[in-house]
Amino acid sequence: MTLPDRSSLSRREYARALVAAGGVAALSACLGVDGNDGERDVPPGTSDPDALPERQHAWNEALETDADGNVRLPEHHVLVPLSLRDDPDEVASETTEDALRTLERAYEWSNDGLVFTVGYAPAYFDRFDESMPPSVDLPDPEALTDRESPEFDEFDAVIHLASDRPDVVLEAEEGLFGERETLNGVDVEATLADVFERIDDRRRTGFVGPGLPAERTDVSGVPESIPEEAPFFMGFRSGFRESQATEDRVTIDEGPFAGGTTQHVSSMDLQLEVWFEQDNHYQRVSKMFSPEHAEDDLVGEHGERLGATSGLTDERIEATSADARERGVVGHAQKAARAREDGDPLLLRRDFNTVDGDRPGLHFLSLQRGIDEFVRVREAMTGADLDVPFANNGIRHYIFVNRRGNFLIPPRPLRSLPSPDPDPT
Template identity: 75%
Template sequence: MTLPDRSALSRREYGRALVAAGGAAALSACLDAIGEPEGDRAVPTGTDDPSSLPERQHAWNESLSTDADGNVRPAKHHVFAALSLDIDDVDEDARATTEDTLETLERAYERSADGLLFTLGYTPSYFDRFDGELPDSVDLPEPEPLAPGEEPAFDGFDAVLHLASDRPEVVLEAEAGLFGERETLDGTAFEADLSGVFDRLPERRRTGFVGEGLPADRADVSGVPESIPADAPFFMGFRSGFAESQAGEDRVTIDAGPFAGGTTQQLSSIGLQLEQWFGQENHRQRVAKLFSPEHDEEAVGEVGEALGATNGLTDERVAATGDHARERGVVGHAQKAARAREDGEPLLLRRDVNTVDGDRPGVHFLSLQREIGDFVRVREAMTGADLEVSTANSGIRHYLFVRRRGNYLVPPRSLRALPPAAPDAAG
């Protein structure tokens, strides 16, 4: 891939563009842009004892900072590396190689946004190779269309490695080191790499970014209008990930069976019609369609900053969804989805990111949940097929197009290296 023109971009824009480009040349350019020798960078180092790290791969929240309202701040730069198994049989040598490689990352980088956060998740296709079956405590069906008119492609490869950091050079060099393209990471030597276990699928590599101002920086990409608020962290123009509207890590964790401590992950790649969203709707209409028609513009703010730690979906507003559809002719995206709450509690922990993969705006919608069925219920509630309202006024459905979807099991850390389908039976 051609590297971006540094002279035309700010340092922040340049780092994001290099992550999207990927590869050794992008890493070299990124390190050059930092202007510091590799060994002198202030990247916090990891642990000498990786076994001391949390058993939950997905337990990131305590390693991330929070904003003034208590909302978790996601890491800024993300890579989703698609992997296909490159061995005939999964044996203990392959598992040891995989684990040794992942532990190198943990020794090299602190488990934080200033260092590196990562998870390794596996598709249903990966587990199909084993004689045993996944236990009943794991709900991991093949992905499928979930709304009228959806025709997404599905992730049929074996695994996805999600790398996240506030530092663009960290996700790039971690990705390079994992596949034998870098011998050391800040002085930590790779004793093994994944190149003899997995093949990377560059055509399925995905990248993303989150952060105030980053979406507005991409107005040079076709389909990204200049009218995106300058400090919006997401392409749709509003904050997301409100603390009181997110499931906790306990709620999304599998709590029984051999994969207890793991979670399921759903990853959808979604195209966005931003020119219509910002060109056809005013701020009041965008607030109504994203949140609810009862949300007051001033109580939301320009980018949702006035909402604090909640999206403002009270039980009363959620219960009124059907009435709003019939009487007001419009319902909110978050309002519809909130109907799937259980005992008032959200089911999903969202960690979605903006993307301009393929030089077009979109979102990689990543959600963690105890079982994929939880995601399906929320997705059906968000679709709102039961509501008496046009698609154009049914939240943001009119502006979203699902292009790809995958379901994954993110095992507990002790089983992250090529797990069998039935760990108990495997001994």
């Protein structure tokens, strides 16, 4: 891939563009931005990877929080899709584990270091004679509305790398495939290159953080009117602590994969020009949150008035059908919240903005105990039961899903080429 032209980009924009480009040349350019290759201040990892949490998805305690106590996701994200070269065996499993442990020894489990997961698609498990245990809900992905016709992730596995440091996600990715002899001072003694093939045309990248979307107005389809401090393309904060499922809630609690979770990834394009230039702020708040949020001015310019919660009370959620019928508009968050169980959210979202393909988009990444729970939330968000014009049915008019994928994130002891029915010992 051609490297970006630095002359028209800030240092921050250039680094983000290099993550999107990927590869050895992008890593070299990223390290050269500050001229500090070999002299970086990246915190080292642990000498004992076994001391890390058993859950791969246990990120929250290690990540920073904002002033309201919401978990602050790392700024830079890469999803690396993988295809097995041969059927898995003990040697391949050991090689995979050694490569992943190299990352854990090289980088602190934190925003400044690296957090990651490895997940397996239904296609990976289809090669085995054994069936998946009933405690794991991992169906093939499918279209979830009659308005979408997405392609599906049918490769074997995906690694999600995340860090505040663009050089770290690039270096980790290249080190996993033998393109680096050391990672943050740690020798690379095993790589995934003999086990997996990278599927470069399915590689996905992105970013999240205040001010980052507003820096992408050079991309076609990204309007100048995005709020300066907005962390997401659609202009509002997300990931409110009290509106997210806990890591406990999304963890599989029985069977051989207890301690794991499932992951859904939807890749979508965003129609931002219509969102920002056809609708006014009042309309956007109504469609993103609820009409009452707009009437009572609960949100602010980009969500700064919302602390650790989206502000969706039981009364606002229960009013969804009445708002559709009487006001002619319902909120995206308002609709999705109808799927809560005993008042608790079902999904833990770790999604991020993207300009993959030189268009604004979102890689919606959610963790949940089973994929059926994602489907329940998606059906509630679709709002097919609501008597409301499509253009006012939350944000459905502005999002276009083009890919879907489902994955099992096993607990750390089973993350390296598991069978469908692994020996719990």
